[in-house]
Amino acid sequence: MDWSKAKTILIVAFLITNILLGVVLFLSGRQVETATKEGFIEDVTKLLNNKNILIDTEISREIPSLNTLIVEYEILDLYEINKNYFNGEGKIESADQGSKGIIYNNEYVLIENKKKLTYENNNEEEKYTNLNEEQAKTIALEFLQDKNYDTSDMLLYYAKEQDNSYRLEFSKIYNSRYVERANTIVEVDKRGVKKLERIWLKALDEGETPIYISTAPKAVLSLLSMEEVYGKTIKDISLCYYFDPIEQDYLKEYKNPKKGKANPAWRVLFDDGYKVIIDNYNR
Structure with a gap:
């Protein structure tokens, strides 16, 4: 084997590879630069x-x-939810296939596929007057904490007032970034939390x-x-x-x-x- 010739071929091959790589990086850099101008x-x-x-x-x-x-879904345990919401005193019933409900007086929790939770409060007693957005947020967070939810990874990203009721939408946060689609939506009026919808992800x-x-x-x-x-x-x-x-x-x-x-x-x-x-x- 002619080692001198083989060495020359290898050197030329490396040079060509480096040139092609340089062209790709240059074009890529120009593309990014153009897109951010x-x-x-x-x-x-x-x-x-x-x-x-x-x-x-x-x-x-x-x-x-x-x-x-x-990530993984927050998997809901029926009996734990009953304990957290109603001190274990709610009545458990089957809803549609894959869904379970818990009834306690005028309150109701629906669990779908062990992932999505919907809570409804049909009590008529009014607890709050002159409700504003900041107060509604406080009520929502206190309710969540009372139900044993960790609120440290939640961020309020949207709030809307309509007919004396506030709709508050929270997203999950991981390292200051939103994690989609993990949402907790809370509706608050003079009675307190009237509805909650939640499907959550864990990092x-x-x-x-x-x-x-x-x-x-x-x-x-x-x-x-x-x-x-x-x-x-x-x-x-x-x-x-x-x-x-x-x-x-x-x-x-x-x-x-x-x-x-x-x-x-x-x-x-x-x-x-x-x-x-x-x-x-x-x-």
Whole structure:
């Protein structure tokens, strides 16, 4: 074997590889740079405005990435819920298939698939006067804590007052990032908490490799094809963790998943509380 010739071939091959890698990185860098330039963001804003989608927040210029997050649903135990809500004195009954109910006087809890909880209070006694948003938030959090929920990973992201009642929507937070879709919705009026809906996720572990997704200016362009958001105003655009159980096809119980991977996505919140999750990472 001619080692001198072989050595030359290897050197040339390494040079070609380095050149190609440099070209790819250069083009990638230019693409990211273009997507975060002020001119590009202005064009995106104009395109959205043409569909009557207004932006009342900053559009991030960061090159977004997050590690995956392993999450699992908060699994509800019927007897524990009965204890936490009614001191174990509620009457347990079957509802539809996969659902159980607990009745106690004029209060009712429905548990669906051991994951979703709905509480309703039909008492008529009024406990609060001159209710405002801050008081409604305090009432909601105290109610949750009284029912043995940990509220340290909850953040109020939307509140609306209508007919002397407040609708408060909380999201789960992990390391200052929203985790979708985990929500606790509380309705408060002069009686206190009149309704609660909750489906929650617990964070188990992080992946080791960061996943990169499209920049925010590029991501929000997908709103142009969503007629349901025409006429709305964007109040927040945040990088979040997003768990979509439909995509967890590796799970044995794919029809009733209990845990899986939450991947990075963009969370777009509108002025009426409507949310769009833009999940466009490269799988």
